[in-house]
Amino acid sequence: MRFDMFEVKLTILLMGRTCASCKQNFEAKVEASSAEEAVSKVKQMSGVDTTTHKFLVNYVRGISC
Secondary structure (H helix, E strand, O other): OOEEEEEEEEEEEOOOOOOOHHEEEEEEEEEOOOHHHHHHHHHHHHHHOOOOEEEEEEEEEEEOO
């Protein structure tokens, strides 16, 4: 299986809230076999509770090494 590097940027929102302080950005570089796997890894790395927050994917970019 081949792994590539991806740069992922997420916006994390507290569900049911629209205030500016209820929103944060999280960005990371990960090694993954697909863009979907990269997003999943970054969500996990964020440490945010997925039952109380939702994620918006701003971008997923392949990085050449």
